[in-house]
Amino acid sequence: MSSNLYQDKIIALSKDLSNAGRLDKPDTTATLDNPLCGDRVTLDIKLKNNGISELSHHVRGCALCKASAALLATEGKAKTSEELMEMTVALENYFKEGKKLPEGWQTYEVFAPVKDHKSRYDCVLLPLKAAVEALS
Numbered sequence: 001m002s003s004n005l006y007q008d009k010i011i012a013l014s015k016d017l018s019n020a021g022r023l024d025k026p027d028t029t030a031t032l033d034n035p036l037c038g039d040r041v042t043l044d045i046k047l048k049n050n051g052i053s054e055l056s057h058h059v060r061g062c063a064l065c066k067a068s069a070a071l072l073a074t075e076g077k078a079k080t081s082e083e084l085m086e087m088t089v090a091l092e093n094y095f096k097e098g099k100k101l102p103e104g105w106q107t108y109e110v111f112a113p114v115k116d117h118k119s120r121y122d123c124v125l126l127p128l129k130a131a132v133e134a135l136s
Contacts, residue, residue, distance in 0.1 A: 005117055006063055009110045014066035019073030023056045030134035034122050039065040043072075043130045051078045052135075057127060064114065064123040072127045075107055081135035088128040095121050 026044035033040045039061030046054040055076050057069035076084065091108055093099040095115050101108055111124050 005113045005120065007110075007113060010063060010067045010113075013068075013070045013110065014063035016067075016070040019056050019070065020058065021056050022058060023054060026054075026056075028134040030130045032126055032130040032133065034061070034065070034126050036119070037062065037123060039123055039126055041065060041069055041127050041130050043069070043127065043134050045131065045134050047135075051080050052076050052131075053078075055131070059127070061126075062120075062123050064111070064120055065126055068111070068124045069127040071107060071110070072131060075105065076131060081132060084128060084131050084135065088125060088132060091125060091128065092121065095124075 022042070023044035023046060027047045028045050029042065031040065031042040039059070041061065042058040044056045045052055055073045057073055059066045059069045079087075087102065087105055090099070090102050090105065091111075094101050094108070098115070114120050114124055
């Protein structure tokens with residue numbers, strides 16, 4: 001895999017363990033796997049006013065999946081299922097078609113190098129898809 005894929009910001013995010021682990025008594029939990037590469041992400045979520053109040057993640061996978069989960073744990077707070085679904089679609093379109101990300105989600109531009117690696121899209125999208133599943 002190309003070294004330009006794993007830039008410093010992605011590596012730093014993948015090492016961010018501030019929201020890693022499991023929550024005590026989450027309101028909802030989801031675990032998703034990426035069968036192509038073996039990534040597995042488990043999200044625990046606590047809700048307040050139809051949005052996320054706390055989110056923790058346990059990731060067994062690559063740096064891209066870990067970085068995406070860490071970013072979601074901070075950027076996903078107060079987001080609803082609908083907002084996360086919209087973001088998931090927007091991020092897919094960002095990768096595939098070069099479309100802009102929605103207002104408030106520009107921090108995901110850190111994953112711009114993934115655009116050139118179609119097989120890695122799901123690594124970044126897996127935590128978002130898990131959050132949508134957990135909230136649905």
